[in-house]
Amino acid sequence: MTNESTQNTKTRSQKRSTKTRLQLEKAALDVFSEIGVDAATVDDITTRADLGKGTFYRYFKDKYEIATKLVDDITEQLISQLSSYDKTPKNLCQTLEYLLDAHYRFYLNNREGFILLFQGRVMAKLERESAAQMEEPYQKYLEEIAKLVSPHTSSPVDSVKIRRLACAVAGFVFGFFSFAIIAMEPNEIEVSMESLRRVFVQSLSGFLER
Amino acid sequence: MTNESTQNTKTRSQKRSTKTRLQLEKAALDVFSEIGVDAATVDDITTRADLGKGTFYRYFKDKYEIATKLVDDITEQLISQLSSYDKTPKNLCQTLEYLLDAHYRFYLNNREGFILLFQGRVMAKLERESAAQMEEPYQKYLEEIAKLVSPHTSSPVDSVKIRRLACAVAGFVFGFFSFAIIAMEPNEIEVSMESLRRVFVQSLSGFLER
DNA sequence: GTCATAATTGACTATTTCGTCATACATGAG
């Protein structure tokens, strides 16, 4: 009889299995963020994870399946970073500042994830595809930004402006960091982000309330 | 005797050769911008160019050589777009506005190139590598931005601030467009860029003169 | 301990992509 009363006591097999899966995901994240999803091979991943190749295929169909899983998870993390904050912001500026700050913290805590998201977004069928076909997690990410900001605009929500804001914020943050990690020292990034954030927030706020 | 007096009259062979090379470069740019450099195969390129596979290797060592050539050329174009403008800007705001405008025009005229640059930059050995090892064309690009702006700051040039500005501009522009081409219709991009540019310029100007 | 079941392995085959080269075609000078 499989355990029913023993609430969350996992068998050793289950634990082993979970551990292996996590090992693979961690290794894949490292490899993907270092050389990119397309350049990475399954061998790269299993070698990094110190596991046999067959094990990989026990858990994932191919490298794109694990990449998708990672992107979904990481986006989820970013979104929850956005929605979980203690004090309710009082006004638009505070909201925007929080928004950028949340990205910054996410970047600090999860650099590999950040890079993977960034890669993935660019890779997503660019061009011609309509926004509707856009990959789901990014869609949700944009929606989350909209949700955060909309309560603080004075006039009734202007959906077009909100979309533009989301683009500007996401673009600025991703763009800034992607350049910053190439051109700046880690400590310099923090200071630069600090001062630019304030400036950027003010202009965005002006843009929304105009 | 090869032609000496006949200034730029190329032989038919030379013309054919040049045409082939251009065909390959055009095809490679299309393929790279669509599926990325890493995912692209030499067959993808030659098929797109409607040429035999052997022909590719007659002109390029491998796909990375042609990719590098393309990135260099396109960066050159972007830089010349930045430095070639008729009227000298009167002040910092005008300079910044011009800067963003130049990017916008470049993006409009050369979308595939824009995407390739963007991809390439991200792909460049991120992490740990020092800025000195950063790929040359991007280095030059950042320098060009600095050169444009520095004459218009009131106080003697603050090199750190200039670097931050360059990061912010490049980040904003690349980030904005990369998001915009996913989430917006082409005509919407223009309007959004228009209104955001003014706002962004003002805040950057404030950042520099503070 | 025994045994059935689950997890792992890496050698193996299949598939994809690379890069070459003998052959064919185009050019242009004589």
Add this chain to the structure above:
DNA sequence: CTCATGTATGACGAAATAGTCAATTATGAC
């Protein structure tokens, strides 16, 4: 036209990568 030289081709063997599976090891119920 003829021939030497430059250009283009795609079939082919080499190399890299994908994906499978029989054998091996770990787990856990008894």
